[in-house]
Amino acid sequence: QLQLQESGPGLVKPSETLSLTCNVSGGFISSSSHYWGWIRQPPGKGLEWIGSIYYSGITYYNPSLKSRITISVDTSKKQFSLRLGSVTAADTATYYCGRDTFGAYDYWGQGIRVTVSS
Amino acid sequence: EIVLTQSPGTLSLSPGDRATLSCRASQSVSSNYIAWYQQTPGQAPSLLIYGASSRATGIPDRFTGSASGTDFTLTISRLEPEDFAVYYCQQYGSSPYTFGQGTKLEIK
DSSP: OOEEEEESOSEEOTTSOEEEEEEEESSOTTOTTOEEEEEEEOTTSOOEEEEEEOTTSOEEEOTTTTTTEEEEEETTTTEEEEEEOSOOGGGOEEEEEEEEETTEEEEEOOOEEEEEOO | OOOEEEEOSEEEEOTTOOEEEEEEESSOOGGGOEEEEEEOTTSOOEEEEETTTEEOTTOOTTEEEEEETTEEEEEESSOOGGGOSEEEEEEOSSSSOEEOOOEEEEEO
16 A cells, blocks of 8 residues: 655744655555655645656646745655745645646645744 | 636535535636545545546545536535545646635535
């Protein structure tokens, strides 16, 4: 059974960089049929797609965040990562990693709550 | 980007009732690439429907998705207690992927 698990700091200071990692187990991160992506959810609000990456490193990002984000993959470690720079309070959210199957997210991590505060 | 508008915002029904949730897209969604997710409190969303009408693995047949132009519908034929949750639609026909604001299905 495929499982995804987010990890990273739960508190980030304003203007700093948020860095999260998603570990993939029980399946192949190098699958030719899937991308791997990030979605976030501010407290009490809806979902926002951040971006996705293919095992080869091909990425596509939400234009609203593109200038601040980098998604990378390390197939040897079976993990992919998110970096979001110049964070503000508006970036406070639960961040989910997931498997992107032609755009629909069929597996999700449990989520990690990240608060931006000094 | 494609804006998805879900209605109603809140739907109050009883177990055994039929639920109809709507998702309207601001423009045509390529190949009807619409997904529906269920989210219970404190949990990650889970995929119910993809391609507007295909059930994800393990999803019971009381969940049905349909499409008509830019209008998409999720129908739950007979509500079970575990179905009371928040439901989101998502379009993945064009980038950026976008989500509706959600419909909360609550017990009446």
